[in-house]
Amino acid sequence: MEVAYFAGGCLWGVQAFIKTLPGVKFTEAGRANGTSHSLEGDYDGYAECVKTGFDPTVVTIRALMGYLFEIIDPYSLNKQGQDVGEKYRTGVYSEKPEHLKEAKAFLGERNDYDFIVVEVLPLTNYVRSAEEHQDRLAKCPNDYCHIPEEILSRYK
Numbered sequence: 495m496e497v498a499y500f501a502g503g504c505l506w507g508v509q510a511f512i513k514t515l516p517g518v519k520f521t522e523a524g525r526a527n528g529t530s531h532s533l534e535g536d537y538d539g540y541a542e543c544v545k546t547g548f549d550p551t552v553v554t555i556r557a558l559m560g561y562l563f564e565i566i567d568p569y570s571l572n573k574q575g576q577d578v579g580e581k582y583r584t585g586v587y588s589e590k591p592e593h594l595k596e597a598k599a600f601l602g603e604r605n606d607y608d609f610i611v612v613e614v615l616p617l618t619n620y621v622r623s624a625e626e627h628q629d630r631l632a633k634c635p636n637d638y639c640h641i642p643e644e645i646l647s648r649y650k
Contacts, residue, residue, distance in 0.1 A: 495519055496550050499526045499587040499617055500558065502566040503574025505542040506630040507639035507646065511565050512544050513629075514649040517552030521545065523623040523630070526587045527615060541583050541613070545620065555596040559586065562612075564648075565641045571611045575640020585613030 502508040505523045513521045521544050528540030548558065566574060566584045574582050586597045597614045601607055631639060631646075639646070 495547050496590065496593070497545060497547050497588075498555060498558065498590075498593050499524070499543045499545050499620065500562055501526065501541040501543040501583060501585040501587070501613070502562055503542070503582045503584070503640050504577045504638075505544055505623065505627065506637060507641035508542075508565065509544045509629065510631040510639070511641060511646055511649075512546055512558075512561070514646075515553065515558070515561055516649070517549045517557075518546060519549060520547040523627045525581070525621045525623065526585075527618050528621070540581055540621065541585055541587075542581050542623075543585075543587065543620075545622075555586070555588075555593045556600045559597050559600040562586070565645055566612070568610045568612050569606075576638070577640055583613060584611065585615060587613070587615055587617040589617050591616075 509521050509523050524543055524545050525540035526543040528538055530538045572580050572583050588594055594614050601610055
C-alpha cells in the first residue's frame with residue numbers, strides 16, 4: 495500500500511469522494527504543508543486534504559489525479575465552491591518523489607497546463623483533523639459540500 499495526500503477544497507467532500515474510488519484502502523481527513531499549529535486549532539498555511547492509502551496495483555497517482563479533477567476547478571486559486579481561502583487550495587502531496595513525478599506528468603499532458611493552479615509538492619508536514627471532521631458527510635449528510643451529489647455518488 496502507498497500513501498498520498500489530496501487537497502481539493504473542503505476536506506469533507508473530498509474524503510467522501512475519494513473513499514469510494516477503486517483501489518483506495520483508507521482515507522483520513524487532515525491538513526498538509528502548513529507553517530504552524532496552535533492548540534487553539536489554528537492551522538497557518540495548511541491545505542485541507544485527505545490522506546489516502548491506496549493499492550498501486552489497482553489505482554495509480556495519475557488515475558487518482560484524474561478523479562481529483564472530476565471534483566475540483568483546477569484554475570481556481572484558493573477557492574472551491576463557496577469555500578475561499580488558502581486552506582482550500584488544490585494539490586497533491588507525497589513523500590515519494592515518484593508520486594510527484596506522476597502527478598506532474600498528468601498535469602503536463604493537459605492542453606490547459608499553463609492555467610492550472612494545482613500544487614504538486616513534497617509533503618512537509620501533516621496534521622490529522624479532529625474526530626468530528628472524519629467522515630463528516632456520512633455523519634452529517636446535510637452539511638455544505640462544494641461537490642455535487644451526483645459526483646459524490648458516482649462510484650458508490
